[in-house]
Amino acid sequence: MKLEIQxxxxxxxxxxxLKDIDFIFEEGKIYGLxxxxxxxxxxxxxxxxxxxxxDSGKFFLETEYGKNKLxxxxxxxxxxxxxxxxxxxxxxFIQFYLDINPEKQKKTIEEYFxxxxxxxxxxxxxxxxxxxxxxxxxxxxxxxISNPKIILLDEPLTSxxxxxxEEMKKLLKDMKKDHIIILSTHxxxxxxxxxxxxxxxxxxxxxxxxxxxxxxxxxxDKIIKQLKDDKNE
Amino acid sequence: MNSILKKSFEIDTTYSINSFFYILRxxxxxxxxxxxxxxxxxxxxxxxxxxxxxxxxxxxxxxKLVYFLVLFYSCQSLFPKNNMNSFFHVYFIFTIIGFFINNxxxxxxxxxxxxxxxxxxxxxSYLRTSFIWNQMTNLLLNGLCFFMIIKFYHxxxxxxxxxxxxxxxxxxxxxxxxxxxxxxxxxxxxxxTRLYFFILGLLLSLSALPLIHIELPFxxxxxxxxxxxxxxxxxxxxxWKIKNYKAxxxxxxxxxxxxxxxxxxxxMKQMMVExxxxxxxxxxxxxxxxxGYDLFNTIFFERHKEILLRSxxxxxxxxxxxxxxxxxxITNDTKWFHNIHDLYEYHIAWFVFIMYFMNRGSIVTxxxxxxxxxxxxxxxxxREPSTILSLFKKRLMTTIKVNMFPTLVIAIGNIILxxxxxxxxxxxxxxxxxxxxxxxxxxSTHYLIIYYLLQPYNKDLEIKKISYSVIVLxxxxxxxxxxxxxxxxxxxxxxxxxxxIGYITLSLRLVYKLAPSTFKLN
Numbered sequence: 001m002k003l004e005i006q007x008x009x010x011x012x013x014x015x016x017x018l019k020d021i022d023f024i025f026e027e028g029k030i031y032g033l034x035x036x037x038x039x040x041x042x043x044x045x046x047x048x049x050x051x052x053x054x055d056s057g058k059f060f061l062e063t064e065y066g067k068n069k070l071x072x073x074x075x076x077x078x079x080x081x082x083x084x085x086x087x088x089x090x091x092x093f094i095q096f097y098l099d100i101n102p103e104k105q106k107k108t109i110e111e112y113f114x115x116x117x118x119x120x121x122x123x124x125x126x127x128x129x130x131x132x133x134x135x136x137x138x139x140x141x142x143x144x145i146s147n148p149k150i151i152l153l154d155e156p157l158t159s160x161x162x163x164x165x166e167e168m169k170k171l172l173k174d175m176k177k178d179h180i181i182i183l184s185t186h187x188x189x190x191x192x193x194x195x196x197x198x199x200x201x202x203x204x205x206x207x208x209x210x211x212x213x214x215x216x217x218x219x220x221d222k223i224i225k226q227l228k229d230d231k232n233e
Numbered sequence: 234m235n236s237i238l239k240k241s242f243e244i245d246t247t248y249s250i251n252s253f254f255y256i257l258r259x260x261x262x263x264x265x266x267x268x269x270x271x272x273x274x275x276x277x278x279x280x281x282x283x284x285x286x287x288x289x290x291x292x293x294x295x296x297k298l299v300y301f302l303v304l305f306y307s308c309q310s311l312f313p314k315n316n317m318n319s320f321f322h323v324y325f326i327f328t329i330i331g332f333f334i335n336n337x338x339x340x341x342x343x344x345x346x347x348x349x350x351x352x353x354x355x356x357x358s359y360l361r362t363s364f365i366w367n368q369m370t371n372l373l374l375n376g377l378c379f380f381m382i383i384k385f386y387h388x389x390x391x392x393x394x395x396x397x398x399x400x401x402x403x404x405x406x407x408x409x410x411x412x413x414x415x416x417x418x419x420x421x422x423x424x425x426t427r428l429y430f431f432i433l434g435l436l437l438s439l440s441a442l443p444l445i446h447i448e449l450p451f452x453x454x455x456x457x458x459x460x461x462x463x464x465x466x467x468x469x470x471x472x473w474k475i476k477n478y479k480a481x482x483x484x485x486x487x488x489x490x491x492x493x494x495x496x497x498x499x500x501m502k503q504m505m506v507e508x509x510x511x512x513x514x515x516x517x518x519x520x521x522x523x524x525g526y527d528l529f530n531t532i533f534f535e536r537h538k539e540i541l542l543r544s545x546x547x548x549x550x551x552x553x554x555x556x557x558x559x560x561x562x563i564t565n566d567t568k569w570f571h572n573i574h575d576l577y578e579y580h581i582a583w584f585v586f587i588m589y590f591m592n593r594g595s596i597v598t599x600x601x602x603x604x605x606x607x608x609x610x611x612x613x614x615x616r617e618p619s620t621i622l623s624l625f626k627k628r629l630m631t632t633i634k635v636n637m638f639p640t641l642v643i644a645i646g647n648i649i650l651x652x653x654x655x656x657x658x659x660x661x662x663x664x665x666x667x668x669x670x671x672x673x674x675x676x677s678t679h680y681l682i683i684y685y686l687l688q689p690y691n692k693d694l695e696i697k698k699i700s701y702s703v704i705v706l707x708x709x710x711x712x713x714x715x716x717x718x719x720x721x722x723x724x725x726x727x728x729x730x731x732x733x734i735g736y737i738t739l740s741l742r743l744v745y746k747l748a749p750s751t752f753k754l755n
Contacts, residue, residue, distance in 0.1 A: 014268070049613070051754065072613040083608040087536045088529075089513070099525040101614065126513055146614065 001027035001063050003070065003150055003180050005206075008057030010040070010047055017043050019204035021057070025150075025180045030172060032191030033184040034223065035201035036230050041184040042080075044201060045152045049077045061149060070150075076143035080155040082135035086128035090118060090138055093127060097142055104145055116141045117167055133160040140171060151175065153183040157190060169194055188220060198223060202230035237354060237362045244344050246285040250278050253285075294374060301378040312443050319443035321392050325457065326440035328400045332407035333432060337367050338478075339411055339421050341486050349479050350486070356479035364408070364472065372401050392451075395458045402461035409468035415481065430547055438554075445562070526620070530627040534634075537600050541635045545593045549638040552591075556646035563653060574654050577647070579719050581665075581726065584643065586716035588672040589708065591639045594680025597632045602690045610754045618749035625685060625744060632677040640673040661723065668726045675733045679708065682740045685748040688755065697755045 008021040017040035025031055035041050046052045048059060050072050059070035085093060094112060098105045113123055116137040127135065136156060143151055157165050172181060185191050191198055198209045209226060211219050254271050257263045305320060312319035348354045379393040414422045423429040515535045523531055562569040576583065609615040644666045651657050689701035696702055718725065
């Protein structure tokens with residue numbers, strides 16, 4: 001499975017953020033998307049998820065059945081500030097999701113909560129009462145159940161405590177088989193530790209940073225150098 | 234003090250200049266001519282600062298004049314026989330209302346944020362300067378307004394002076410008491426909506442007393458002005474001694490999330506519709522056997538019951554009081570008997586405006602967006618056309634249900650009044666009840682449809698679509714114009730029913746066609 005981006009361009013008024021991007025993401029990998037503040041990482045995700053109108057460009061999903069236009073249902077998007085329907089309890093929300101998508105249910109609701117380590121007591125709380133990290137878990141859980149082919153994660157581990165971060169990392173590693181996961185982050189160590197490939201958004205373009213035989217230290221330096229070369233900053 | 238005032242003006246004028254540039258750049262012909270660099274041009278800004286100041290000054294004067302003249306001419310038309318006494322009566326009560334809700338020290342603004350938190354101005358000086366400035370401008374503007382009615386309508390100077398200074402001194406007491414209340418209970422008193430509506434309702438009822446020929450006598454004004462002068466002395470001292478204004482403001486500001494693009498009005502909207510943990514409990518009976526979207530919508534309604542029904546219940550209660558009042562009037566006063574009789578005979582169209590005014594559709598859509606759609610629209614499954622449409626149908630029923638209590642009060646109130654007026658015709662009555670209910674359906678559908686077709690809100694409940702505001706304004710305007718139609722009741726009911734059915738059918742078709750692409754996050 002491949003996600004192919006063709007000629008993606010997006011501007012805000014006079015400011016061009018993404019310019020004629022061509023890139024291919026492959027299945028079974030976690031991609032770490034790095035870039036300086038304001039270069040357009042979230043814009044790139046929003047464009048893929050059709051949350052914003054783009055100036056030009058096409059997205060295709062190539063599977064064993066052929067190459068088709070990317071549909072939003074193929075995407076699961078975990079945003080940096082998790083937003084959940086706060087008037088529902090966690091259990092009601094997940095149950096609602098399973099009710100409307102019965103074909104996606106592969107486990108019992110308890111087993112699902114077990115995956116993200118949410119206790120029975122917490123399941124009964126209104127999502128309004130959940131912390132940032134807990135809300136994030138719920139967002140990821142919905143994406144795990146819906147099992148989209150592509151998962152976009154916009155700084156998902158920021159402001160989570162270390163224990164939850166480790167749980168999340170494990171979850172993502174478990175999920176990467178059969179999926180394309182793109183994770184945007186500012187934490188270089190996390191990207192190197194968790195991701196299979198590092199891609200950089202700079203100068204309105206996406207490019208892969210080749211690791212080859214480089215040591216971690218040299219790889220880091222190479223990434224930082226490439227980030228520093230961003231003429232937009 | 235001067236430097237604080239100067240800085241404060243600079244902030245105000247810079248804001249208005251930037252807003253002007255922003256609006257200018259939105260106009261297609263100027264967009265290409267004026268680049269973003271215009272915001273950086275300090276020399277240009279310095280040159281037009283005077284005009285900006287003039288604009289802000291005119292705006293302040295104009296707003297005050299509009300408020301005053303609306304009040305004045307409303308009294309002129311509502312109480313033609315004794316408009317002077319009635320006007321002073323209403324003015325004094327409105328000043329007392331202002332005493333409770335007009336709160337300059339505790340409200341939040343971007344300017345305050347910049348002055349106190351970013352520029353770190355001395356908070357005591359800032360508080361004193363801005364307070365004195367507000368007091369003096371209000372005194373001058375009130376003076377100007379009263380000068381007009383003394384000059385052109387020969388209103389007595391004694392009454393006018395009392396009114397001007399009553400407003401001046403009451404505001405001092407109001408600010409001090411509100412601040413004291415906040416210090417003690419850590420919330421602004423009118424966040425307690427029950428108390429707020431109770432006091433507001435009571436005072437508004439008192440202001441309506443001239444309708445039954447009761448006005449405050451002159452000696453009450455004398456007592457009120459003496460009380461306000463006496464009360465203002467400790468209030469001045471209290472306000473002068475405030476030392477921790479920055480800390481208090483910081484706290485209110487963080488509550489309001491002011492710089493997170495929210496203004497106080499939007500914050501109040503958020504507070505009104507925000508779901509509370511105490512609303513969690515739902516009767517098992519209500520959700521038994523329900524699944525999916527049906528369950529989702531039921532839980533939404535049950536957890537927002539208090540929020541959604543509160544204002545419609547308040548309107549319903551006010552309407553019951555109004556109908557009882559009208560009943561008392563028509564049984565005791567032949568003039569009122571004939572007036573109300575004429576209303577039902579020729580001016581039934583007024584109920585269009587009343588039903589428009591009563592409809593809580595906008596609160597319902599705000600609650601839907603703030604607590605539900607704002608989050609759910611992030612999930613792709615929720616944006617599927619079938620989901621949007623299936624939930625739309627359920628929500629339409631919910632909105633109609635929310636508005637049903639005041640609707641029924643009006644429908645039943647009309648029957649009772651018409652029986653007393655001896656106008657009771659069973660066939661006409663049934664048509665009228667159906668018409669009132671269909672007006673509820675009409676306005677409920679209207680609000681929901683424009684929400685689905687334009688989705689105007691951002692995450693802070695700010696309205697981001699001008700088209701939405703224009704339609705809301707047009708709805709008001711059209712409802713008002715329709716209400717002025719004078720015609721035969723049966724004819725009007727017949728024609729308006731046809732229009733309502735036509736509008737609903739057409740709009741539903743539009744929603745079904747367009748909502749899947751228009752119902753999205755801004």
